[in-house]
Amino acid sequence: MSNRPFAQLQAAAIDGRTRTVFYRQSQLEKLHKNLVSNASEIVDAIVADAGLSRTEAQIEFSLALTAVRERFAELEPKKELESEYAVARGEDAGSLRLGYGIVYIKASADHTPFYSAIAPLSAAVAAGNCVVLQIENSLRSLPTILRNTLKSALDNDTFDIAQQPVQDASFLGGCLQVVQDGSIDGPAAQNQLVSKASSITAAIVDRTANFDETAKALVNARFSYNGKSPYAPDVIFVNEFSKKDFLQALLRHSVSFDEVVEREKSPTRRSGRENDIRDLISSLQKDGSGRVIAQESNRAILEVTKRSTNLLKNKISEPALLVHSVKSLDDAIDFINNNGNELLAAYHFGENAQCKYLSQFVASQVSYVNHIPAELLVGPAFPVGHPITSTRYPTALFTRPTPAFVTNTTQSKTVESALNGASKSEKSTAVQTLYRQAVSDLPSAHKRPKQTRAGFGFFEQSMLLNLGFVLLSTGATIAATVILGKRARAYYSH
Secondary structure (H helix, E strand, C coil): CCCCCCCCHHHHHHCCHCCCHHHHHHHHHHHHHHHHHHHHHHHHHHHHHHHCCCCHHHHHHHHHHHHHHHHHCCCCCCHHHHHHHCCCHHEECCCEEEEEEEEEEEECHHHHHHHHHHHHHHHHHHHEEEEEECCCCCCCCHHHHHHHHHHHCCCCCCEEEECCCCCHHHHHHHHHEEECCCCCCCCCCEEEEEEEECCCCEEEEEEEEEEEHHHHHHHHHHHHHEEEEEEECCCEEEEEHHHHHHHHHHHHHHHHHHHHHCCCCCCCHHHHHHHHHHHHHHHHHHCCCCEEEEECCCCEEEEEEECCCCCCCCCCCCCCCEEEEEHHHHHHHHHHHHHHEECCEEEEEECCCHHHHHHHCCCCCEECCCCCCHHHCCCCEEEEEECCCCCCCCCHHHHCCCCCCCCCCCHHHHCCCCCCHCCCHHHHHHHHHHHHHHHCCCCCCCCCCCCCCCCCHHHHHHHHHHHHHHHHHHHHHHHHHHHHHHHHHHHHHH
């Protein structure tokens, strides 16, 4: 027997068993069927383990199953076969991609672990990979159910489970790693899809925002899923002139959220969170860095007044809303960017002109204007360095480009003639052709269109406003000087 870890998967990856589109379809079909068969048991386990409401657990389950359905629907046998046999037909296959071979998934165990495992698993299978999923032994219910369900659904020659972190350097170097558990501190390697769950998520609320809608979105995002989502706002920056009205809106929607949760309480949700909230409040009050706006047994709204506190710089995983006032949009931008780390996500609330300015200058992996996508709160952070779309793990992330070309380009033929022409004349002609093309003038640049009417944006309005104040004060000074001059003349004339 081979001493290599997961030898049967490595053998299957070498013989290309998972490349066939019909095999991938079959695996996803079995996966979906088995998960549906165990739906009730899985949802119960999510509620029991994570202390989520049944609604939250059902949403997590549904989004995971939706990911499987979408990856299955993307598989088009006719299209894939045409691409596979393009070279045989004498055609280029420039967009051809193949799976990495083996994918090792270290899914998050702290937040929505079911979705966090199924979403990358289904994409890896759809891409034509063998998969190792890490599911460590635990007293919780979900790991056992998930282990049994997946082992009975998927081919044991192309899927396996690791009950502890894999340490074999040779295996890790030869596979694509999905790392959601924060075990990678530095930059991601080329063969790693890393979720930086420790990066801060922030919201900026401008004076022009609809406070009622903004407060509702932020309360729901922070307090849902026990406040553990990496995309729950860690801190809210609000304009100091609007702070009072905004805090009142937060309080109203916090009460409404409490009423909904009260109807769907789970014993696990109630237990354990009180200590987390108390520790956070104790940290706030210890150095006098803020005050408590509202506090319940399992959630709180806190105002942070000191900028020096680490509460404004660190990720939190408690159901608590931290609010900090700023003097202006630029004040918020400077404070966020001076911390030196790019935000995981930024939520901007206000008129579009202000939000455009914020999204342009706040360093963030992604920005959302006047909304927080509810599905964003389920699952791990998006892998760093890759486009953020509506799909957390697109199939393309689990493939590598393997283009094949049949035809020779015109430029390639010219270069070939310049290097290996049959005669000196042919070589010279080809070199001159390349040279003339290289030194020829660039195409005319598109000129900026003339502005037919004044365009008044955010900055133009500010400039005009300041100019208005200057003209007003100047005019008032001139008027006062004229009046005083007339009075002086009248006085001396008498």
